[in-house]
Amino acid sequence: MGTTELLQFALAGLKNGSIYALVALGFTLVYAATGVINFAQGEFYMLGGMLSVWAYADLGLPLPLAALVGVAATALVGIVFELTAIRQRKDGDPLALIIITVGGSMLLSSLARHLFGPNERALPLFSGGGNVSVAGAVLEVQTIWIVGITAVSVAGLWYLYNRTALGRAMRACAVNRDAARIVGIDTRLMVTVSFVLAATLGALAGLAVTPLTQTAFDVGPSVGIKGFAAAILGGLGNPIAAVVGGLVLGMLESLSIAFISSTYKDAIALIVLLGVLFVRPQGLLGRSGREKV
Amino acid sequence: MRRTRIASAIVVLAMIATAFTGCAGSNGASQPDDAIRIGAVLSLTGPYAGLGEPERRAIELEVERINAEGGVNGREVEVLFEDDGTDEARAVAAASRLIEQEGVVALIGASGTGQSMAMRQEAERGGVAQVSLAGGSVITDQFNPWVFQTPWPNRVVVPFILGEMRAAGVERLALIADSGGYGKDGRDATMAVIDRFGMEVVADEQFNRGDTDMTGQLTKIRSAEPDAILMWAAGAEAATILKNHDSLTGMDVLPVYGGPGNARVELLEGAGSAAEGFQLAAGHILVPEAYGPGTEAYEVATGFIGRFTDRYGVAPDIFAGHAYDAIHLLVDAMRRLPEEFTSSDLRDELERTEGFVAVGGTFTFTPTDHNGLSEDDLSFYRVVDGTWALAGEAR
Numbered sequence: 001m002g003t004t005e006l007l008q009f010a011l012a013g014l015k016n017g018s019i020y021a022l023v024a025l026g027f028t029l030v031y032a033a034t035g036v037i038n039f040a041q042g043e044f045y046m047l048g049g050m051l052s053v054w055a056y057a058d059l060g061l062p063l064p065l066a067a068l069v070g071v072a073a074t075a076l077v078g079i080v081f082e083l084t085a086i087r088q089r090k091d092g093d094p095l096a097l098i099i100i101t102v103g104g105s106m107l108l109s110s111l112a113r114h115l116f117g118p119n120e121r122a123l124p125l126f127s128g129g130g131n132v133s134v135a136g137a138v139l140e141v142q143t144i145w146i147v148g149i150t151a152v153s154v155a156g157l158w159y160l161y162n163r164t165a166l167g168r169a170m171r172a173c174a175v176n177r178d179a180a181r182i183v184g185i186d187t188r189l190m191v192t193v194s195f196v197l198a199a200t201l202g203a204l205a206g207l208a209v210t211p212l213t214q215t216a217f218d219v220g221p222s223v224g225i226k227g228f229a230a231a232i233l234g235g236l237g238n239p240i241a242a243v244v245g246g247l248v249l250g251m252l253e254s255l256s257i258a259f260i261s262s263t264y265k266d267a268i269a270l271i272v273l274l275g276v277l278f279v280r281p282q283g284l285l286g287r288s289g290r291e292k293v
Numbered sequence: 294m295r296r297t298r299i300a301s302a303i304v305v306l307a308m309i310a311t312a313f314t315g316c317a318g319s320n321g322a323s324q325p326d327d328a329i330r331i332g333a334v335l336s337l338t339g340p341y342a343g344l345g346e347p348e349r350r351a352i353e354l355e356v357e358r359i360n361a362e363g364g365v366n367g368r369e370v371e372v373l374f375e376d377d378g379t380d381e382a383r384a385v386a387a388a389s390r391l392i393e394q395e396g397v398v399a400l401i402g403a404s405g406t407g408q409s410m411a412m413r414q415e416a417e418r419g420g421v422a423q424v425s426l427a428g429g430s431v432i433t434d435q436f437n438p439w440v441f442q443t444p445w446p447n448r449v450v451v452p453f454i455l456g457e458m459r460a461a462g463v464e465r466l467a468l469i470a471d472s473g474g475y476g477k478d479g480r481d482a483t484m485a486v487i488d489r490f491g492m493e494v495v496a497d498e499q500f501n502r503g504d505t506d507m508t509g510q511l512t513k514i515r516s517a518e519p520d521a522i523l524m525w526a527a528g529a530e531a532a533t534i535l536k537n538h539d540s541l542t543g544m545d546v547l548p549v550y551g552g553p554g555n556a557r558v559e560l561l562e563g564a565g566s567a568a569e570g571f572q573l574a575a576g577h578i579l580v581p582e583a584y585g586p587g588t589e590a591y592e593v594a595t596g597f598i599g600r601f602t603d604r605y606g607v608a609p610d611i612f613a614g615h616a617y618d619a620i621h622l623l624v625d626a627m628r629r630l631p632e633e634f635t636s637s638d639l640r641d642e643l644e645r646t647e648g649f650v651a652v653g654g655t656f657t658f659t660p661t662d663h664n665g666l667s668e669d670d671l672s673f674y675r676v677v678d679g680t681w682a683l684a685g686e687a688r
Binding site for chain 1: 346536537563
């Protein structure tokens with residue numbers, strides 16, 4: 001196998017990995033704020049693409065505006081979902097909340113099925129067609145968008161977490177919710193904010209991918225599972241770990257296509273995931289549970 | 294307290310009584326004076342919803358017309374729809390409910406190969422004919438006297454495509470297939486006959502439903518230096534494959550071929566300019582001229598296309614055509630029967646169908662062939678300027 005082909009596989013891994021990273025970030029943010037895995041995360045990915053297509057094709061908005069509408073509307077769905085479903089469960093029992101998110105996931109995809117129909121729908125490429133040649137390998141311009149959106153989101157999130165009062169409050173909430181409440185942080189608000197951010201990140205991923213793959217009401221769960229695996233692989237609760245987990249998972253899949261078989265790429269990625277968790281149950285970059293206490 | 298207990302006992306008894314009367318009415322026989330009931334198990338939700346929806350529309354449209362023209366031997370036809378959610382277990386439950394509680398005389402469905410295979414045990418147990426709308430070869434290869442099939446099975450499609458590819462000089466073939474039912478069936482059917490065409494499979498790649506990127510598989514395919522790619526993908530992934538393939542294409546153009554599962558408007562919309570030059574085998578319905586203007590098949594198909602387009606604002610796809618064929622094959626068989634018949638009479642009569650001109654082709658069933666279509670019912674298409682065009686002469 002030549003270096004050009006190897007580079008091509010690496011680029012494919014980077015592209016898929018960026019998508020997984022954005023979805024994984026959503027899982028991790030909600031987990032940090034609530035201690036709960038949000039199984040509706042994949043649906044935010046679906047809605048980001050679907051609502052943008054709706055704004056573009058059905059409302060006839062120009063693409064940049066349609067993308068903005070799609071992402072903003074998904075963020076709104078995130079708020080409504082948190083306020084009406086998550087917040088109502090006052091005791092915050094994790095098991096109950098997880099089941100609520102599973103139900104929310106089904107509800108959102110059924111609604112999308114009835115509102116937008118059963119078929120896949122397309123969105124044009126952000127900046128027309130065209131490719132860039134990287135040392136002989138081909139890089140689709142849309143891939144640059146995908147990786148760029150991921151990079152900007154991660155940078156924005158880093159800034160929010162490390163340089164703003166809101167971010168510090170969110171981190172405090174993640175470390176110890178009761179202590180955060182005692183020092184005057186509105187922990188409920190932090191949960192809502194985490195859902196908004198998760199929905200926005202999921203929507204951005206869905207939006208960036210739709211020009212290449214089209215979208216449909218049922219695309220959420222498969223991407224959701226990949227994002228969840230990436231979040232676990234990196235270490236739940238840590239945004240940087242989610243990104244690392246996403247990129248590693250994307251590369252693993254791509255390399256197993258290159259060197260082993262495309263038939264088993266998901267299986268191979270999962271075996272590696274299990275292997276990593278066996279050695280490091282807290283994930284690649286996660287802190288061990290004991291430290292938390 | 295005691296009164297409520299008595300009341301609930303009465304309610305329970307009433308429910309049991311209705312249940313029994315329900316059973317009594319469903320002995321599979323069709324009595325005159327009431328409507329003839331046919332069950333349709335379709336994927337109206339889930340991954341195959343894009344197939345089930347046009348199928349439901351075609352059946353509703355045609356049943357209305359059949360009834361407006363006086364029904365079957367003076368009796369109305371009623372089709373009861375059940376959604377299987379693209380799920381095998383739900384398809385079985387739906388089939389069983391339709392047979393036992395609704396007393397249908399025949400079943401149409403399911404939309405998918407897996408669901409069709411799952412519900413056939415119910416059709417056989419209930420003694421009603423099942424007309425499947427799915428294209429997997431297994432449906433009629435693993436022969437069951439109660440099961441019929443309207444789409445072209447892959448055992449007919451594959452030799453047709455390979456013949457065209459061979460004629461175009463393809464010797465080294467690369468496969469990319471959906472790891473699910475349709476892709477696996479197409480891949481296996483290709484592997485089974487590839488030697489007969491003097492061709493060789495140099496790359497055999499797979500993908501999963503929902504995969505967002507195929508450049509990995511395509512890069513591997515390109516490094517195997519094939520003459521052409523044959524893809525078995527019925528869903529949205531087909532457009533992704535064409536797009537990724539298009540962006541990887543440098544100077545050398547590597548042609549891509551596909552099957553009837555790709556004959557969807559969504560593919561053209563999704564792949565855009567990347568679909569240009571894509572070639573596929575499908576029925577004549579995509580370009581009705583393929584039927585041969587003036588023939589009975591042409592009149593039947595253009596009539597259906599016109600009615601469907603008038604009602605729904607979109608042209609029918611191949612899946613709507615499969616549903617048209619299923620309902621009309623059943624109605625045609627029932628018209629040949631006396632006014633009163635059993636579901637088993639209907640199966641026997643359906644098997645005697647000979648030269649019935651429909652949308653998917655001209656159907657002739659025999660006791661060993663419950664599909665009855667041939668390569669004559671297929672055309673070869675090429676995407677030109679964002680739409681289907683006949684590639685050379687229709688055979």
